[in-house]
Amino acid sequence: MGKASLLTSERRNRSARGTQVRRERVRSAWLFLSPLLVGLLVVAGWPLLRTLWFSFTDANLTQLDQAQWIGVENYLYYQDGAFYGVLADPDWWNSVYNTLFFTVITVSLEVVVGVIVALILNANFKGRVWVRAAILIPWAIPTVVSAQMWLWMFNDQFGIINYLLMGVGIISEPLAWTASSSLSMWAVIIVDVWKATPFVALLVLAAMQMLPSDCYEAAKVDGIHPMRVFFRVTLPLITPALLVAIIFRVLDALRVFDLVYVLTSNSSSTMTMSVYARQQLVEFQDVGYGSAASTILFVVISLIAVVYLYLGRRQLGISS
Amino acid sequence: MNRERTPDKAAAFKRVLLRAGFWVLVIALTFYAIFPFYYALISSFKPSSALFEVSALPTALDFSNYRTLFAQPTFSRSIFNSALVAVLVVLLALLLGLAAAYALGRVRFRGRGMVMVVVLGVSMFPQIAVLSGLFEVIRWLGIYNTPWSLVLSYSIFTLPFTVWVMTTFIRQLPNELEEAAIMDGATPWVTLTRVFLPLMVPAMVTTGLLAFIAAWNEFLFALTFVLTNEQRTVPVAIAMISGNSQFELPWGVLMAASVVVTVPLVVLVMIFQRRIVSGLTAGAVKG
Structure with a gap:
């Protein structure tokens, strides 16, 4: 009863109270945000400035x-x-x-394999839930642990990969996957593709499941080849999700540390x-020197992120 | 008659072939995804003598590697450290994330877009770029070589992510609930804790799980901000397992440790796969 009268009086001077409520809400919004902002300042903003200064x-x-x-x-x-300094160090340019080599190869492979995996999971078949759970496993396993598991499989003497390859007759001698300078980068790439493809696949799958089914039915009625349907209908429609997946993967690949460190240590x-x-x-x-290298890495990553977001937005703007 | 049936047969044959090809793909995919874990599992049950006879099938069920593993007091200790750090990181991220998501998702104010850009920007930070600055902060706070250093530093990737996903979730909730609460004169704090908190539980479970997995798996900060064996988390402990030389690595024990660390995650993934998938894609597809 008290509530009802309160409500009428509230309606009477709604506009005056509305402004006050709004102002109060904005104030509390900043209040609610403050712990986050302080947190980000302590763990990100300030340390970044200090790294810059140290450099x-x-x-x-x-x-x-x-x-x-x-x-x-x-x-x-x-x-x-x-010349001296990071920018004159051949080891830096080698890294x-x-x-860049690692990023281009892994992201390309992950996108291609990820789309294929998403297409498989988008089909209706029995046990689909279990297959989806299975492909989540590489994503969930800690990077360090997957590196150790693959190190064991890559082991030159007792590893199952050399054993199988020799058994099939592809190679005649065991390969030193992680020790040889020509193979170790590929070993790192193989493990990263194994581990990160599920992420790409799940993003693409989520986009595929939101696609309208009517154009597929129309394509089916018209008897259009599935490959054509994929390149003409599916691919353009999942492009936004694919671009998001690519930027996430590119940024992750550019800062890769743990996988390389555990698989091949500090090998050049x-x-x-x-x-x-x-x-x-x-x-x-x-x-000082390490901070200079970190700062350059940060600048490179920021530039790529900004350019990518800008191009991505422009391209999306045109297509839509 | 024959002429009429041949195309039919050919079509049927093609369908069967396609179907078989599809299932070969499905099986190959599943095999590719789980084989490394499976192989670690069967290797961990082999006594060290059998470890060097390569075979893709389980040949032994021997627990000696696990006994050796847990006989090292530092390993159980590092599991405890990992769990402690991950739980604290999750609680902190959810608390700050919920408050921030309410502000960013439900209130219109100037500077909101800017805050979202900052949050997204921080999520793209390479960890190495803050390493030396963060090291100084951690030393200054006196939490070097303690779990707190990791709880603090892990916020750099759990906070942006939690805020981002929870903001997309809270935006989808209907306006009427909040309007009713405001009509009743509820303060923003009451609105958040009484109206939104119960509705946000599913989103919090999802983001909490993802934050837990991220914290449980982190390596670079754990390697840098923690010095002694007693304070280490599991990923660092596993990376540090080594024998007298590269050729004497205790592979059986290493695989047992890998299995022990991975099993909780595999169980979580099996139980919560729908939530994990929706959380992984929510921030990206809608954002």
């Missing part, structure tokens, strides 16, 4: 507080006829090349930008 100093891991400003020397400087034939930066930071304790 211009001679900071050492054991005496971080005694860091002295040295300008851009960690990046590049010229002395007595030679850049490795990272697989060293990625993250592995290089961490080696400088932690193992060589050269925080």
Whole structure:
């Protein structure tokens, strides 16, 4: 009864109270956001700025507080006829090349295999739920653990992969998958494709399941070949989801660390930008130099993300 | 007669062939997905003498690798550390995530788009880019080499993700509930905890699971911010298992450890696969 009268009085001066309620809501919105913003500042914003600052100093891991400003020397400087710094280090450029090679190959493979897997899972068959659960397993297994499982399968003497390949007669001698400089990058790629394809497949599958069924029925009635239907209907419609999956995978691949570190340690034939930066930071304790490498990696990733989002948005804008 | 039936037969034959081909694909896919785990499982049950006879089928059921594994006190300790860190990370992410999702998903205010961009931007941070800065913060807070260093640092990837997914979820809830609550004079806090919290439980289970898996699996921060065996989490402990030389790695024990760490995740995936899939795709497809 009290509530009813309150409601009428509320309706009477709705606009005045409405503004007040709205203002109060905005205030509490910022209040609710503040823990998040403080958290992000502590774990992301501030550390990023400090990394940037360290990259211009001679900071050492054991005496971080005694860091002295040295300008851009960690990046590049010229002395007595030679260049020094990250940008003049052939090992850094080698790690850049490795990272880009790894990213292009794995993401391409993951997209192709992921779409095929999504097409399979989109078909109606008995046991589909179980197959979907099965492909979630590689995604859920910790990267370190999958690296160790594959190391055991890749083992040159007792690994099942060499055993099977020799049994079938593809190779005549055991291959040193993770130790050989020509094969180790491919070993890393094989494991990453195994582990990350489910993610791409599930994103694509979710997009496929939202597609309207009428154009498929029409295509079926007209007797159009399924391949044609896929390239003319399905692929254009799942492109937005595919672009999202690709950007996620590209960003993940560019910062890859744990898989490479556990599979091949600090080997130069697989060293990625993250592995290089961490080696400088932690193992060589050269925080200044390592921070410079980290900063470059951060800039590269941001640029790629921005360009990609910009292009993706423009392309989507045109198609729709 | 014959002429009429041949195309029929050919079509039927083609259908059977297609069907068979499809099932071959399904089986190959399943095999590809689970074989490494299966192989680790059967290897972990082999005594060390049998480990070096390669076979794709289980040949032994020997628990000695597991006994060796749990005889090392640091391994059980690192499982406990991993579980503790993951649970705390999940609780923190859900608490901050729910409050932020309410603000971002239900209230219109200036700067909302900016906050969303910041959240998305942080989720793209390479972990290595904050490593030295975070190391300094952790040392300054005096939590170096404790689980707290990981609870703090893991927020960099659990928070953006939780906020993003929960915001998409909370946006889909009907307006009427909230309007009724406002009419009744409920404060935003009461609206959030009494009206939205019960409705958000499914979304919280989903994001909580994903945050748990991410925290349980993390390696780089755990490797860097924790120094001693007693404080280590499982991924680092497993990466550090080594023999006297590269050729003497205790593969049986290593595979047993891998199985122990993976089994909880496989069980979670089996039980909650629908939720995990919806959480994985919610942020991406609709966002």
